[in-house]
Amino acid sequence: MSGVLWLAWNDVRLTARDKPAFLWLVVLPIAMMWFFGAIGGGSEQPLRLALDVLDQDQAWVARAFVGELREDTIDLQELAAPPPPGAPERRRLVVPAGFTAGVLSGERQVLRIEHVATGNLESNLAAQAHVIRAIARTIGRLAAAKVEGGATAERYRDVASRPALARLAVTTAGGGTPVPRGREQSVPGMLTMTVLMMTLIYGAVFLTIEKQSGMLRRQTLVPMSRGRVILAKLLGRLILAALQIGVLVAAGRLLFGVSWGRSPAGLALLLASYAIAVAGLATLLGAVVRNPAQASAVGWIIGMVLASIGGCWWPSEVMPGWMRAAAHVLPTAWAMEGFHGLISFGGGLTTVLVPAAVLLGFGGVYSLLAAKLLRV
Amino acid sequence: MGHLAVMVRKDLLRHWRSPLGPGLVLAFPLIFAGLIALTFGGNGGPPKVRLLVENRDDGLASRLALSALRDARMAQYFDVEEVAADAGLARIERGEASALLRIPAGFTDAILAGEPVTLELVRNPAERILPEIAEQSMTIGVEVLDAGVRALGPGLVGLRGAIAGDGWPSTETVAAIASAFQSSAQAVSELVFPPVIDLAVVRATGSEPEEPGSTFSTLFLIMLPGVAVWALFMVGDTGMRDLLTEARAGTLRRQLSAPLAVREIVAGKALATAALATISLALLACIGAFAARRPVDVVAFLTLSAALILAVTGFSAVVYGLARTERQGATLASIVLLVFAFLGGAFVPIDALPASLRLVSRLTPIAWGTIGYRSLLEHGAGLRGVLPSVLVLAGFGATLLVVGAWLLGRRAARGAAA
Numbered sequence: 118m119s120g121v122l123w124l125a126w127n128d129v130r131l132t133a134r135d136k137p138a139f140l141w142l143v144v145l146p147i148a149m150m151w152f153f154g155a156i157g158g159g160s161e162q163p164l165r166l167a168l169d170v171l172d173q174d175q176a177w178v179a180r181a182f183v184g185e186l187r188e189d190t191i192d193l194q195e196l197a198a199p200p201p202p203g204a205p206e207r208r209r210l211v212v213p214a215g216f217t218a219g220v221l222s223g224e225r226q227v228l229r230i231e232h233v234a235t236g237n238l239e240s241n242l243a244a245q246a247h248v249i250r251a252i253a254r255t256i257g258r259l260a261a262a263k264v265e266g267g268a269t270a271e272r273y274r275d276v277a278s279r280p281a282l283a284r285l286a287v288t289t290a291g292g293g294t295p296v297p298r299g300r301e302q303s304v305p306g307m308l309t310m311t312v313l314m315m316t317l318i319y320g321a322v323f324l325t326i327e328k329q330s331g332m333l334r335r336q337t338l339v340p341m342s343r344g345r346v347i348l349a350k351l352l353g354r355l356i357l358a359a360l361q362i363g364v365l366v367a368a369g370r371l372l373f374g375v376s377w378g379r380s381p382a383g384l385a386l387l388l389a390s391y392a393i394a395v396a397g398l399a400t401l402l403g404a405v406v407r408n409p410a411q412a413s414a415v416g417w418i419i420g421m422v423l424a425s426i427g428g429c430w431w432p433s434e435v436m437p438g439w440m441r442a443a444a445h446v447l448p449t450a451w452a453m454e455g456f457h458g459l460i461s462f463g464g465g466l467t468t469v470l471v472p473a474a475v476l477l478g479f480g481g482v483y484s485l486l487a488a489k490l491l492r493v
Numbered sequence: 494m495g496h497l498a499v500m501v502r503k504d505l506l507r508h509w510r511s512p513l514g515p516g517l518v519l520a521f522p523l524i525f526a527g528l529i530a531l532t533f534g535g536n537g538g539p540p541k542v543r544l545l546v547e548n549r550d551d552g553l554a555s556r557l558a559l560s561a562l563r564d565a566r567m568a569q570y571f572d573v574e575e576v577a578a579d580a581g582l583a584r585i586e587r588g589e590a591s592a593l594l595r596i597p598a599g600f601t602d603a604i605l606a607g608e609p610v611t612l613e614l615v616r617n618p619a620e621r622i623l624p625e626i627a628e629q630s631m632t633i634g635v636e637v638l639d640a641g642v643r644a645l646g647p648g649l650v651g652l653r654g655a656i657a658g659d660g661w662p663s664t665e666t667v668a669a670i671a672s673a674f675q676s677s678a679q680a681v682s683e684l685v686f687p688p689v690i691d692l693a694v695v696r697a698t699g700s701e702p703e704e705p706g707s708t709f710s711t712l713f714l715i716m717l718p719g720v721a722v723w724a725l726f727m728v729g730d731t732g733m734r735d736l737l738t739e740a741r742a743g744t745l746r747r748q749l750s751a752p753l754a755v756r757e758i759v760a761g762k763a764l765a766t767a768a769l770a771t772i773s774l775a776l777l778a779c780i781g782a783f784a785a786r787r788p789v790d791v792v793a794f795l796t797l798s799a800a801l802i803l804a805v806t807g808f809s810a811v812v813y814g815l816a817r818t819e820r821q822g823a824t825l826a827s828i829v830l831l832v833f834a835f836l837g838g839a840f841v842p843i844d845a846l847p848a849s850l851r852l853v854s855r856l857t858p859i860a861w862g863t864i865g866y867r868s869l870l871e872h873g874a875g876l877r878g879v880l881p882s883v884l885v886l887a888g889f890g891a892t893l894l895v896v897g898a899w900l901l902g903r904r905a906a907r908g909a910a911a
Contacts, residue, residue, distance in 0.1 A: 137824040145831070152835055155847040182690075220690060223683025227691045233844060245694060246629035252690045253633050257640020260681035264644045276643065283604075283639040284611045285631055289618045290585040290593070302621065414517040418524065425528045434591065434620040435540060436532050454588070457619035462586055 120341050121349040128353030129360070132319050141318075142361050146311035147368050153430070154303035154373065166244045169209040171196045176217030177270040178259070181277075183212070185251040208232055208244055220259070221268060228252070291462030304369040305456035306429035309391070309449050312361050314420025316399045320354040321412035324403025324491075333493050347400070347488045354396035362388050378459030383466040387455040390476035394448040397483030404491035428453045448479045496753060500761030501768055504735060508769060515728050519773050522724045523780060525840070526716035533712055541572045542623045542630075543590040545581040552601025559596075561634070570626070585615060591623035592616050594631060604642055605649045645677050710784045717784070718866035719839035721777045722859050723830060725805050728773045730826040732766030733809035736901060737819040745905065759810075759901045763894065767806045774798055781870065789869045793876040797865045800883045803890030804858045810897020814904060833857040838864075861885045 132138050168191055172179050187193055196209070211229040219226045230248055232241045262272040327333040336346050366388070369375040377384050402419070406412045424430060426440065427449025433441050444450035455472035458464040508515055546562065548555050562573045576584060581593035595613040603610035614631050616624035642649065652670050662670075683689065736759075739745040748758055778794070809826065816822030834840055836850055837859030843851060854860045865882030868874035876883075 137828070140824075140828065152850075155850075156841055156845055220684075223689060225687070225689055225691060227693050229693045229695060231695050243625070243629070245692070246626075246633070248692055250629070250633050250636055252688070252692060253636040253640065256684055256688055256690060257636060257643065260640055260684050261643035263680045263684065264646070264677050280609065281639050282607060282609050282642045283635045284609065285614055285628075285635045286611050287614045287616065287628055289616045290582055291618050410514050411517075414514055418517055418521055421521070422524060422528065425525075425532070431532065432619075432621050434623045437540065440532065457588075461618035464586075 121345050121352060124336060124341070124346065124349035125352035125356060128320075128323060128350065129356050131323060132357055135319075138319070142311075142315050143364055143368075146307055146315075146361075146365055147372065149311065150300070150304050150307045150365075150369065150373060152303075153307060154299040156299070156303075166190060166240055166247065167192045167194075167207055168244055168247075169194050169196050169200075169207050170212065171199060171209060172212045173214040174212050174216035177273075178217035178220050178255070178268075179212045181258075181270070181273055182216075182251060182255045185254045186210075186248065188247070191247060208241070210248060291464070300369075300373045300375055301460060302432055304373050304375045305453065305460060306424070308362065308365045308369065309427065309452045309456070310420060310424035310429040312358050312365070312391070313395050313398070313423060313449065314416060315361060316354055316358045316395045317402055317416035317420055318413050319357060320396070320399030321403035321406060321416050322409045324350060324400065325406055325409050325412045328403075328492070329408060337493050343493045344488070346493055347491055350403070350491075351396050351400050351484055351487070354399045355392055358392040358395045358399075359389070362392060376460065379463050380459060380465040380468070383455075383459050383464065383469045386466065386473045387452065387459065387469040387476075390473040390480070391448065391452045391455075393480035394452075394476045394483065395480075397480040397487060398448070400487040401483045401490065404487045423447050423449045426450070448476055451475045451479075496757055497761050497764060500758070501765045504732070504762070504765035505768055505772075507735075508732075515731050515769065515773065518724050518727045518731065519776060522717060522720040522777060525720045526713045529716045530710070530712040540623065541570060542592065542627045543572045543574070544627055545574055545576045545584055545590045545593045547576055547578050547581045547593065547595045549578050549598045550596050550600035554601040554604040555596045558634075558638070562594075570630070582615065585617050588617070588619060590617065591620050592627035592631075594627075604638075605652055607642060607646050607649060644681050645674060710786075713784050714781065714870050715842070715867070717777070717781055718870065719834075719837070719842075719859065719863040721774075721781070722801065722862035722866065723834040723837075723839040724777070725770050725774055725801065725862075726808060726830050726833070726859070727826075729766050729770050729805035729809040730812065730823065730830070732769040733762060733806075733813045734819055734822055735765070736762045736813055736905065737816065737822060740904075741819065749905070755902050755905045756898075758905050759898050762901070763806050763810060763898065766809055767802050770802045770805045771798075774802065785870055787873075789873070790875045793874060793879045794869055796876060796883050797862075797869065797879045797886075800886035800890065801862050801865075803894065804862070804886040805890070807890040807893030807895075807897055808858065810901055811893045812897075814897045814900025830859075833859045836860065837862075858886055858889050861889075 132142075168186070170183055170186065170193060172183055172195065183193075183195070200207075200209075209231045211231070213226065213228070216226050216228075228248065230245060232244075258273055258276045259268050261276045262268045265272060265276070324333075327336075333346070336349075337343055341349075366377060366384075370377065398419075399416075402416060403412060406415055426436075426444045427433075427447045428436070428444060429449055433444065433450070433453065436444070451472040455469040455476075458468035458472070462468065544562070546559060548559060559573070559575065561567070562571060567573070574590070576593075581590070581595070584590055585593050593615040595615070597611065597613070600610055600612075602608075612631070612635060614628055616628065736745070739748070745758070749755070778798075782789075812826045812829070813822045816825055836846070836854050837843070837857035838846070838854065839859050843854050843860060843863070846854060861882045865879045865886070868878050868882070872878065
């Protein structure tokens, strides 16, 4: 057994001696956690939507409506005139001239919201929802004022000053610890992706180098059986994945404030199962590709595709139903499901039993295939 | 000139015989753009919000609220399922829904009495966008409910009395309730039937309205330029790396023993890289043209492409002029190009980047290439529209090519011993 361990550790040592390894295994994943977290709104501050308002009416209903738009989450700026051509594009809401007179006479008024063409879809939808809410509130208060004797500015203010009769209390299911917006997706997502990608690339590249140079054949002369050499290769990749996981879990906690849930045992089981699946896949890739260049290119593409379909880049909820279902033939989807159970719902060991069992199954299948296909 | 042609032909033939490397690099933009388009723009439309409702009231008002949620227009966005009290949370925790709406016991009574009432929405913490849509929609619904209760107040109070009483209400009571409702409805009809304020959504730039069912190709074409520009730089890297591969294999030494000047060898390698990038670009452009199904300005496209190829060649010349080994060069190129790709909008549109990164985005050639091709594809820009991208890429490429050629020449002269 010591021979297997020695050979496995030698693979890890070779990876560690590669100068850019630290960059690929540690720096890049952390940078990607930050990058995708920032895109997903991962700042300490709550998301503030930018909205410029051009009130071309300025009469009381228009002013009341603009007042309804003002909220802490909106960075609202009123424009005195349309911006000149060439000015930076910002999301803009236009209240047309004659708005107040039109509304009060029951003539349909159309507000126009102009999104920046390349703007963030989520922000655009949130801004639209915010404007629709303000419209509903304005109409509701106007209606109440009208029923009470007529829609006037004073009566509108009176209605608006009363406490709401209907309210919506919003809570979140489960006992997960809230984490900064965006990071709850990017940190586990990028961990899942980069551990897969880097173990695949490094694991497969070194295996192909050993195949090409005849090192692999020489290792069987140590003396060591073919099975033990393959076991050592699997173990080497498992240790590499485990080391990277350890560093990234710590970075997620310390740098990004992500709580990994309340169950260290559940987290350990999930991560260990994922590392086994990834190690098996890396060994399988190394067994089937012919040279380091192929290993690197295929590893990169497999990593990207499995990560995107598995829900590491974006929340799987946005994917079509068929794609969500199909994703469950991939280890990444099960890993993400386990992470959500632990982080978002604050689940325990039982939460990850199914994902971990499936990941171990993947690991077993990949390892068997690798053992069959690897030519020593 | 003949020597150059032979060298370029030899390099291209070698790549032709072993196409997997560049082929995989070129496949990546198509896979990436295709996956994004499939995820966000599949013909099935946006995913519906799966909303569970626990109706703990089961009175008139809650049943009306439920039927409003199941209205045909709401059904486009919501899959509403009524579940038994206390059953919803477990379903959410199994990931079977995006949100749970709890209508409290006594809801109808409170509405009819004009008393405050609180509905509860429980979000699925493992999801972000769909629960947000549910929350925003329910908030609007509650605003409407609040307005309705205020506007219909007198009628609702009468209705409550009629429902609470024993037996059938008298004709006078029914008439009074009907009259109260009618006068309220009449007063507000101009405001709410249909809503007097509407919202039109437009995009700020003058892009054409999207054709129905074209979301997949639109998204594919939005994502393709950035990731394709990045892939071309990666292909260029594969081409220029050959110089170091040949130095290692000893074939460079053999070439230098032929009557060839060092500058001819470097020029041959740069031309081979440019030719490889041109072929790759042509392949990607054919796929892009098939997806776009609309003409682009050919002169603008060719000028922009020539500038991009110059930039690709210049960049890879500098990288392999600086690197000591193939592995070092490949690592350096991968890192720099990955940083350029993330900053330059290859994977994420520039406007979606954090503000701090948007500032430095335009320092990368990938940003200029992406902006240029997106202008061509999305806005039908002509030569004038892509001129800034052309000038920046050409300037970047020419400068780097001069520096890179000098570095590579020095390496090739020495490099026979590498």
